[in-house]
Amino acid sequence: MTWSQMQPLLYNNTLDTLFMVWWSTFYAVLFGVPLGVLLILTDRGGILQNVVVNKIIGAVVNIGRSFPFLILMVALIPFTRLLVGVSIGPTGAVVPLVIAAIPFFARLVEAALREVDHGLVEAAQSMGGGTWTIVFKVLLPQALPALVAAVTTTVITLIGYSAIAGAVGGGGLGNLAYTYGYLQYETNLMVITIVLLIVLVIAVQLLGDLTVRRLARRGSRGSSSVRVGLRKAPAPATATGEPAGTAPAADAPKERVGA
Amino acid sequence: MITTTGLTKVYRSGDREVTALDGVDLHVREGEVYGVIGQSGAGKSTLIRCVNLLERPTSGTVTVAGQELTSLAGNGQRANAALRAARSHIGMVFQHFNLLSSRTVQDNIELPLEILKVDRRERSRKALELLDLVGLADKAKAYPAQLSGGQKQRVGIARALAGDPKVLLSDEATSALDPETTRSILQLLRDLNRQLGLTVLLITHEMDVVKTICDSAALMKNGRVVEQGTVSELLATPGSELARELFPVGGEPSGPDRTVVDVTFHGEAATRPVISELSRTYNVDISILGAAMDTVGGKQIGRMRIELPGRFEDNVVPIGFLREQGLQVDVAGDPAESATTAPAGALVKEGAK
Numbered sequence: 110m111t112w113s114q115m116q117p118l119l120y121n122n123t124l125d126t127l128f129m130v131w132w133s134t135f136y137a138v139l140f141g142v143p144l145g146v147l148l149i150l151t152d153r154g155g156i157l158q159n160v161v162v163n164k165i166i167g168a169v170v171n172i173g174r175s176f177p178f179l180i181l182m183v184a185l186i187p188f189t190r191l192l193v194g195v196s197i198g199p200t201g202a203v204v205p206l207v208i209a210a211i212p213f214f215a216r217l218v219e220a221a222l223r224e225v226d227h228g229l230v231e232a233a234q235s236m237g238g239g240t241w242t243i244v245f246k247v248l249l250p251q252a253l254p255a256l257v258a259a260v261t262t263t264v265i266t267l268i269g270y271s272a273i274a275g276a277v278g279g280g281g282l283g284n285l286a287y288t289y290g291y292l293q294y295e296t297n298l299m300v301i302t303i304v305l306l307i308v309l310v311i312a313v314q315l316l317g318d319l320t321v322r323r324l325a326r327r328g329s330r331g332s333s334s335v336r337v338g339l340r341k342a343p344a345p346a347t348a349t350g351e352p353a354g355t356a357p358a359a360d361a362p363k364e365r366v367g368a
Numbered sequence: 369m370i371t372t373t374g375l376t377k378v379y380r381s382g383d384r385e386v387t388a389l390d391g392v393d394l395h396v397r398e399g400e401v402y403g404v405i406g407q408s409g410a411g412k413s414t415l416i417r418c419v420n421l422l423e424r425p426t427s428g429t430v431t432v433a434g435q436e437l438t439s440l441a442g443n444g445q446r447a448n449a450a451l452r453a454a455r456s457h458i459g460m461v462f463q464h465f466n467l468l469s470s471r472t473v474q475d476n477i478e479l480p481l482e483i484l485k486v487d488r489r490e491r492s493r494k495a496l497e498l499l500d501l502v503g504l505a506d507k508a509k510a511y512p513a514q515l516s517g518g519q520k521q522r523v524g525i526a527r528a529l530a531g532d533p534k535v536l537l538s539d540e541a542t543s544a545l546d547p548e549t550t551r552s553i554l555q556l557l558r559d560l561n562r563q564l565g566l567t568v569l570l571i572t573h574e575m576d577v578v579k580t581i582c583d584s585a586a587l588m589k590n591g592r593v594v595e596q597g598t599v600s601e602l603l604a605t606p607g608s609e610l611a612r613e614l615f616p617v618g619g620e621p622s623g624p625d626r627t628v629v630d631v632t633f634h635g636e637a638a639t640r641p642v643i644s645e646l647s648r649t650y651n652v653d654i655s656i657l658g659a660a661m662d663t664v665g666g667k668q669i670g671r672m673r674i675e676l677p678g679r680f681e682d683n684v685v686p687i688g689f690l691r692e693q694g695l696q697v698d699v700a701g702d703p704a705e706s707a708t709t710a711p712a713g714a715l716v717k718e719g720a721k
């Protein structure tokens with residue numbers, strides 16, 4: 110197969126992969142965040158503690174996570190057809206990808222929110238904040254770097270899943286590698302496809318890490334924008350009578366709640 | 369301003385029950401700084417959390433600014449709208465500051481105002497005004513991680529004041545700070561108490577905090593308040609443990625046939641040369657075994673342990689003279705006062721200072 114033959118195939122299938130990953134990530138975040146938040150709020154000691162609801166959501170999430178993706182995809186064919194009209198192609202693949210990604214992402218959201226210091230929730234409560242305030246002004250903003258890291262992990266997992274989906278008719282780079290590379294011995298095409306997938310994963314990871322670092326830097330002295338800010342406002346310590354140059358970040362040991 | 373009656377909190381874990389609060393009656397007057405002191409595990413933290421119902425008391429009532437909070441509370445962990453509204457007018461500062469690292473200093477102070485649905489302009493104005501009040505006007509755009517511990521606590525205090533509270537609850541606000549910073553934060557609390565007429569209820573395990581800023585104090589042990597009152601009342605109470613802890617004096621009699629007397633000076637008597645008068649009038653030699661002087665709530669207060677020659681029976685008249693001068697006199701070694709002598713040995717070290 111020549112390069113001119115391969116090029117449109119690679120191009121179209123890359124777009125298909127991006128289509129599947131984009132939409133499945135979109136829906137995974139859309140449904141996964143509320144689920145993760147609910148898991149935290151209804152947990153023992155949570156602000157909406159409700160053991161029954163918590164156990165039910167937990168069980169659904171666990172069931173969703175224990176299905177091997179290939180089996181899930183096949184099992185969902187009738188549901189997929191009902192929902193989007195087709196069961197193959199990129200559109201058909203989005204449905205099982207979303208179903209697989211929601212519980213996965215929900216658990217990551219739960220873990221991210223659990224890391225938020227309970228003292229902050231208490232502070233918001235002491236100001237008269239309700240559940241809405243605590244979720245949208247405390248939990249989610251405080252966990253934002255961890256949530257972005259969770260999205261990164263989910264996108265990369267979905268790139269892998271979309272390749273599996275491709276092999277059974279989902280389209281995309283996985284389909285390309287399977288039908289041409291594996292079934293028709295087009296080794297070159299297969300290698301290029303795999304390289305493309307690797308590049309895609311690395312790019313997503315880099316972008317994710319960069320964003321996390323940007324967000325996390327708000328808190329530390331390392332950020333350049335912050336240095337500018339400090340230069341504008343010098344000699345802060347004298348105003349308050351406190352020793353200048355005390356190590357700031359380390360002197361407030363945060364008590365983490367949960368594990 | 370803050371009244372609790374029969375406040376009880378029992379934690380259940382499995383079959384075990386732990387009583388954190390056991391019928392606490394607390395009365396904090398308007399405009400005073402009230403300190404609750406006790407060791408960790410005494411229940412102070414639970415007590416202050418029960419005042420704004422972050423913890424639901426098992427029984428008893430809490431009244432803040434004339435409003436009985438315990439009657440507002442909805443069922444379960446969730447606070448209903450009435451309780452949330454009441455909480456927004458009770459400020460609270462925390463040992464670990466509890467500032468949102470994702471928000472700037474100014475935005476942290478605006479959070480309670482956002483909860484109160486104050487518009488953006490007014491929020492910003494108020495936040496900057498509060499920052500000025502706590503001496504951090506230049507830090508509005510900084511993030512909490514860029515501040516020192518003392519500065520963080522100033523932000524915490526500014527945030528607690530955003531809802532124009534009548535009452536400020538302080539949960540070990542200075543316990544994570546070094547001594548110098550502690551002093552500056554206590555000074556700030558004192559100033560706010562005076563300037564704004566703010567009633568402050570603070571819990572601490574440091575006697576120095578009580579000494580520095582409190583008008584009244586309560587001592588907690590095993591979930592109970594064992595002593596409470598204004599600092600001068602406490603000092604005037606024979607055998608008061610708080611008074612002894614606030615002003616530890618020590619010293620052993622130098623021989624048999626000596627009378628050891630603890631004298632507490634407060635109010636006007638503290639400024640008069642009572643001891644030299646005593647010495648001159650009765651021609652007795654007085655040795656000072658230990659003494660402590662300090663200013664509590666703006667008043668000079670002191671305790672002194674002195675030794676008079678001869679047994680108690682020989683010293684009835686001089687002791688009577690001291691009592692006449694308006695001093696509080698506890699005779700050590702008197703069986704009735706054995707509570708005072710028991711810890712004397714343990715306090716020798718402090719007394720020697």
